[in-house]
Amino acid sequence: MKIFLDTADVNQICSRLGTGLIDGITTNPTLIARSHRKPDDVYQELIVMGMKDISMEVVGNAPQMITEGLRLADLFGDNATIKVPCTPDGLMACRELARNHHIRVNVTLIFNSAQAVMASKAGAYYVSPFVGRLDDNSISGTGAIKYIADLYAKHGVETKIIAASIRDVHSVTESFYNGAHICTIPPTVFDHMYGHVLTDVGMDKFTKDWELVEQLRKQIHKTE
Numbered sequence: 001m002k003i004f005l006d007t008a009d010v011n012q013i014c015s016r017l018g019t020g021l022i023d024g025i026t027t028n029p030t031l032i033a034r035s036h037r038k039p040d041d042v043y044q045e046l047i048v049m050g051m052k053d054i055s056m057e058v059v060g061n062a063p064q065m066i067t068e069g070l071r072l073a074d075l076f077g078d079n080a081t082i083k084v085p086c087t088p089d090g091l092m093a094c095r096e097l098a099r100n101h102h103i104r105v106n107v108t109l110i111f112n113s114a115q116a117v118m119a120s121k122a123g124a125y126y127v128s129p130f131v132g133r134l135d136d137n138s139i140s141g142t143g144a145i146k147y148i149a150d151l152y153a154k155h156g157v158e159t160k161i162i163a164a165s166i167r168d169v170h171s172v173t174e175s176f177y178n179g180a181h182i183c184t185i186p187p188t189v190f191d192h193m194y195g196h197v198l199t200d201v202g203m204d205k206f207t208k209d210w211e212l213v214e215q216l217r218k219q220i221h222k223t224e
Contacts, residue, residue: 001176004053004162004184008035008042012187017049024053026128026164026184028083028108032057040075047079055106055126055184057083058093065093073103081106081126086115091122098123106162116148120159128184131175132165141165142174149179169193 002023005013008031016022025046032039039056046054054076058068069082081104082097084090090107097103106126107119111134119127129148131141145163152159162182163175169192172183185193 002182003190004055004182005190006031006164006166006184006186008032008037009187010035010042010045010049013046013051014049016187016190022051022190023182024055024081024184025051026055026083026106026162028057029059043072043076043080047076052079053081053104054079055081055083055108057108059085060089062089062092062096065089066096069093069097069103069105070101073097073101080104083108083128085109086119086127091118094119094122094124098125108164110148112144113147113151116151116159116161120152120157124159126160126162126182128162128164130165131163131171132167134165135167135171142171142178145175145180146178153179 003021004024004026005016005022006026007013008027013025032042035042043054043056056072058065065084072080072082083106084093086107086109094105094107098105104125105123106128107124108128110116110119110127110129116127129144131145134141134144145161148161160181161179162184163180164184166172166183166185166189169189172185172189172193175183
């Protein structure tokens, strides 16, 4: 199981890198726009910080996506995963980049198993089903994860599943349970994965008990 952060905010990534629990980064045009920075500058800073798998999204028609994907792969090397949409143009670009140039490709905007099949046939290294957006439309996002995972397993498909559009901790654990290899999550969801009210209660009790132990230790020391 791997955890990616779904953000282009370098400060938010940096403050969580010390945990040693972040395996990669996914970005998209919306997240890059929110950063108010040039995409290449964001990618370069993430690489300097030690990120080795960064999904860099490309847009346009197939030739445009191929050209930009090759440029990014040439500039950032093995750190670059080129992210394309599950459209005819996107899958044409995926096939060219993956099959002919051996570049990792993440096919995004996956909403059903048929799209996942097409993406894997095009050579996708990753597919990214959108769990939250499916849930928004009264379709089980984690159910889609399970169907894709079972389908891939049945046919020996090596494409990895990234559960995307994650809104809460429950969706993370359910996605992993149903076969996702990776969950890409916002920093706030990452932070919430540590927490539980009973953990807080337990820590409060342990802290108070330890203070009593320290008081007893001091009293014993005085009487010796």
